[in-house]
Amino acid sequence: MNRAPDRLLLVAGLAISGLGVLLLLDRTGVIDLHFGYALPAILACVGAILLAAGLEGPRR
């Protein structure tokens, strides 16, 4: 039987991977990350995880 993925872990994984890619591009000099871009990205990442946690509820 197929088991539905845990949406909280899925969203958190995607958000953290995305942030990690941004940071890797910055550290390797491909892009120059500033607070103007980083802060919204961080808040969006944390917000997405909190929303996923709120909408998903406790795991059964």
Add this chain to the structure above:
Amino acid sequence: MNENAQSPKDDGGVRKLTRSSTDKMIGGVAGGLGRYFGVDPILFRIAFVALAFAGGVGILAYIALLAFVPADDGTSPFGAGRNANVIGAILLALLALVVFGPPAFFLGPALVPVALVLGIGVLLWRAAGGSLPAGSDPGKIAARATIAFLIGLAALGAFAGVFLLAAIGGGTVLAILAIVAGMALIITAFIGGARWLVIPALVLVLPLAIVAAADIDVKGGAGERHYRPGTVSEIRPEYRLGMGELEVDLRAVTLPVGTTTTAVKVGVGHAVVRVPDDACVTSDVQVGVGHAQVLDRTSDGVDVAFVQPGSLASAAPRLHLDADIGIGALEVVRGDDPVFSRGYRTTSDILPACPA
């Protein structure tokens, strides 16, 4: 937290967002949001308060929700009818803009960390057992508080460790680790695993993001450094400090005709550059978070960056300064001018970048 409370449903069985008439401090907005999303309303209250000091955004958002989201008992915050709600919301929004506009905005950045600490405290408390029913055993309360304190201490230590590791040049490795951690979470989502794994992944990625955004580089050590070159040949191409206070005093130097260049780089801290009275100063300044004052030019906030070209008409010897501060303040003053930290200057005290 009211885990048992259910958000009201409309006729189609869809959950409706309503303001809470029972869990309320002002208008029940946070209580309603908490009930709708199934999280502790205090998180929304902290967010509203923090955003209130960030240009009044929290106040405006609260007023909008207060005006347009119905209460679960059918009452209206501004009297009967939707028009009364809209008029009330506009009046309150205008009031908020007046009260929380500049210069009150400067309070915002300082209060965000306070709100973050409060938020983390609440999350840790809940992680250690959540709210306690009346009549709980004092021993259990102490045990939960101790666990929350230890978890907090460990998280803070890990945060500081990652921050330092990133700041001394380990950012690339940490970014790769963050990507790997994210991929591991995605795999875990399909095969099943503990949700607490999200916390260490965030502790890994958040300090790295701060270091990257502020471009913090703590190579160069820590502490107080004072440099007072006496001749042009003694001026270093670069003065660097990881964390602390750096002062470069060039007052004793007689600058030659032409351009003399130097650079100041501080990861976290305060840099003061004193320039000779007759120098025409040009600069290229970058500050991740903080304050920069180069003679008659000042700027503060996040991502502070400006170029000061100087007057082409001036025949005075030129000093070009490249300054890069991660988090902190840069001050370039002429002669014996007092610096910001030792007595605030008025605009009339500040001399221009190039002498007449």
